[in-house]
Amino acid sequence: MADASPAAKVLLKVEHVTMRFGGLTAVDDLSFDVQQGNITALIGPNGAGKTTVFNCITGFYKPSVGRITMNHANGRSFLLERLADFEVSRKAKVARTFQNIRLFGGMTALENLLVAQHNHLLRASGFTFGAVLGLVGYGKAEAEAVDLARYWLDHAGLLERADDAAADLPYGAQRRLEIARAMCTNPQLLCLDEPAAGLNPRESDELNRLLLFIRKERGVGILLIEHDMSVVMGISDHIVVLDYGRKIADGTPDEIRSDPSVIAAYLGVEDEEVEEVEHQIDDLAGGTTA
Amino acid sequence: MAPFAMNGAKSKMQGGLMEYFVQQLVNGVTLGSIYGLIAIGYTLVYGIVGMINFAHGDIFMVGAFVALIVITALGLTASTGLGLSILALILVLVISMVVASVYGWTVERVAYRPLRGSFRLAPLITAIGMSIVLQNFVQISQGARVKPLQPIISGGHTLMRRVDAQGEFAVQISNMQIFIIVITFSLMVAFTLLIAKTPLGRAQRACEQDTKMAALSGINVDHTISLTFVLGAALAAVAGLMFLLYYGVIDFFIGFVAGVKAFTAAVLGGIGSLPGAMLGGMVIGLIETFWSAYFSIEYKDVAAFAMLALVLIFLPQGLLGKPEVEKV
Numbered sequence: 001m002a003d004a005s006p007a008a009k010v011l012l013k014v015e016h017v018t019m020r021f022g023g024l025t026a027v028d029d030l031s032f033d034v035q036q037g038n039i040t041a042l043i044g045p046n047g048a049g050k051t052t053v054f055n056c057i058t059g060f061y062k063p064s065v066g067r068i069t070m071n072h073a074n075g076r077s078f079l080l081e082r083l084a085d086f087e088v089s090r091k092a093k094v095a096r097t098f099q100n101i102r103l104f105g106g107m108t109a110l111e112n113l114l115v116a117q118h119n120h121l122l123r124a125s126g127f128t129f130g131a132v133l134g135l136v137g138y139g140k141a142e143a144e145a146v147d148l149a150r151y152w153l154d155h156a157g158l159l160e161r162a163d164d165a166a167a168d169l170p171y172g173a174q175r176r177l178e179i180a181r182a183m184c185t186n187p188q189l190l191c192l193d194e195p196a197a198g199l200n201p202r203e204s205d206e207l208n209r210l211l212l213f214i215r216k217e218r219g220v221g222i223l224l225i226e227h228d229m230s231v232v233m234g235i236s237d238h239i240v241v242l243d244y245g246r247k248i249a250d251g252t253p254d255e256i257r258s259d260p261s262v263i264a265a266y267l268g269v270e271d272e273e274v275e276e277v278e279h280q281i282d283d284l285a286g287g288t289t290a
Numbered sequence: 291m292a293p294f295a296m297n298g299a300k301s302k303m304q305g306g307l308m309e310y311f312v313q314q315l316v317n318g319v320t321l322g323s324i325y326g327l328i329a330i331g332y333t334l335v336y337g338i339v340g341m342i343n344f345a346h347g348d349i350f351m352v353g354a355f356v357a358l359i360v361i362t363a364l365g366l367t368a369s370t371g372l373g374l375s376i377l378a379l380i381l382v383l384v385i386s387m388v389v390a391s392v393y394g395w396t397v398e399r400v401a402y403r404p405l406r407g408s409f410r411l412a413p414l415i416t417a418i419g420m421s422i423v424l425q426n427f428v429q430i431s432q433g434a435r436v437k438p439l440q441p442i443i444s445g446g447h448t449l450m451r452r453v454d455a456q457g458e459f460a461v462q463i464s465n466m467q468i469f470i471i472v473i474t475f476s477l478m479v480a481f482t483l484l485i486a487k488t489p490l491g492r493a494q495r496a497c498e499q500d501t502k503m504a505a506l507s508g509i510n511v512d513h514t515i516s517l518t519f520v521l522g523a524a525l526a527a528v529a530g531l532m533f534l535l536y537y538g539v540i541d542f543f544i545g546f547v548a549g550v551k552a553f554t555a556a557v558l559g560g561i562g563s564l565p566g567a568m569l570g571g572m573v574i575g576l577i578e579t580f581w582s583a584y585f586s587i588e589y590k591d592v593a594a595f596a597m598l599a600l601v602l603i604f605l606p607q608g609l610l611g612k613p614e615v616e617k618v
Contacts, residue, residue, distance in 0.1 A: 058506060059505075060502070085505040085506065086505040086509055086510045086511065089505075089506055089507060090508040090510075096506060102500055102503045104495070104499045104503070104504075105499065106495070107496070107499070111492060114492055115493065115509070116507045116508070118489050118493050118507065119508050121489035122493070125488060125489050125490070185507055
């Protein structure tokens with residue numbers, strides 16, 4: 001399974017993934033890479049298939065065609081479409097958040113982060129029996145888990161709300177808590193589905209800071225779906241553009257900014273008009289496009 | 291059908307009103323403990339998979355039979371000293387819990403897991419099927435007749451005594467009742483802590499709220515569900531032993547009556563809520579006991595179910611249940 005490709009830094013490799021629902025092809029022959037320690041943004045107009053790609057990566061859907069490989073820094077690799085849903089997090093170390101926040105609303109912020117460390121704690125608790133009998137090893141593991149949870153609560157700016165029910169937190173705080181929970185699973189790849197949706201500018205700023213911190217301090221690869229171009233252009237290292245399930249562009253923010261097919265997709269012009277748009281851009285930019 | 295006889299319920303003419311009331315309270319709490327233990331199994335399973343495990347009452351019955359078999363094999367009788375018989379009963383309890391857990395696990399594995407994700411009524415129907423299978427299995431292997439057990443823990447304490455013109459009336463709490471109440475309450479405390487504090491409990495609550503998200507946090511949802519059935523079955527086995535000791539007779543059909551009562555208790559308390567199940571069990575036990583003591587023993591079930599109907603009319607989510615929130 002191990003892939004001895006020359007690009008050793010590739011964390012997630014999506015190859016020729018196609019996802020069909022009956023007659024509808026939501027994702028069509030999509031290939032792209034996510035590098036270790038990079039922020040990769042997946043953008044595209046509504047209905048372009050971005051969330052479907054996420055659902056394929058995190059085991060919600062099994063792709064109709066293609067394969068998705070996770071390559072860990074230690075050389076192990078996993079075919080994500082072959083893992084059971086809980087193994088995507090446990091073994092392949094992929095975590096995700098949702099467009100519509102999915103916290104465990106009835107539990108406190110701290111408990112949400114402890115749930116994410118379940119496997120570690122369950123083993124430490126001797127599969128519960130040890131914990132019931134009050135064995136010492138478990139107390140230590142639990143204390144460490146609480147420390148890790150508080151570390152992430154601190155970086156999400158939620159430390160003073162640790163004991164509040166997750167459902168009672170304001171919207172922006174819930175988004176950051178969701179990211180903190182994902183980080184508590186100790187992932188190597190973090191998939192964020194529109195983390196800035198519905199945030200006010202101040203909350204957007206806090207979010208950007210948290211994401212940059214995660215990349216810098218933890219070296220975690222981030223795959224991001226986002227509509228807010230200020231976030232995308234501001235923090236991404238690499239952008240993949242989808243339209244109608246196909247990849248139409250792939251490059252750095254600067255390359256994408258000036259790509260005519262991207263502009264065409266966003267403005268919704270017909271295919272024949274793309275050339276025309278290209279010319280217009282050429283005129284505006286003084287004549288050099290790829 | 292098992293005789294739901296109460297000690298002390300000889301005649302309401304005997305003794306003063308106060309003494310009679312206290313005696314019924316003791317009896318009601320004992321019965322309520324048994325119902326509460328069974329109700330926890332219903333409520334936990336409902337919370338995590340959203341189905342009513344109708345075979346749960348029969349797991350309780352299997353637990354009672356295993357207890358009877360082990361007690362007979364150990365040769366426990368009333369002549370065994372109190373200390374020794376309590377130790378032996380704890381051994382019986384553990385064996386019965388383990389065997390019932392295996393049954394609970396198996397029922398989930400063969401009858402419910404393959405149907406997860408199927409339409410809502412499918413597991414309900416297999417649950418009824420499993421209930422019939424277990425009843426018939428025990429009926430064939432153990433015989434259809436009522437199985438008696440001589441009292442093992444005898445003796446008791448007099449809480450109150452009153453002598454007047456009508457004679458003497460003493461409020462009794464038997465050692466058996468103390469054993470039942472103490473074991474039940476310690477298990478309930480342990481269980482509440484398990485749900486609140488351990489990783490397993492947290493995983494259970496996480497699966498309850500969002501199964502898919504729990505899986506994405508690395509929780510093996512299938513294992514967690516299996517463990518929920520195992521825990522519910524273990525508590526039902528405890529209730530089975532208590533029932534056996536308290537009433538002294540069991541048959542293959544006790545699971546149905548007790549199961550329906552415990553299910554009622556779980557709904558009354560708010561299905562899905564752990565403290566609700568305990569409270570509901572207590573309420574049903576007390577209503578039944580007081581109704582039989584002050585009104586008529588024939589209509590005690592009617593009283594319990596009427597209470598359920600009333601609560602559901604005015605508090606549709608049960609006593610401690612959370613109101614259903616529409617998910618968008």
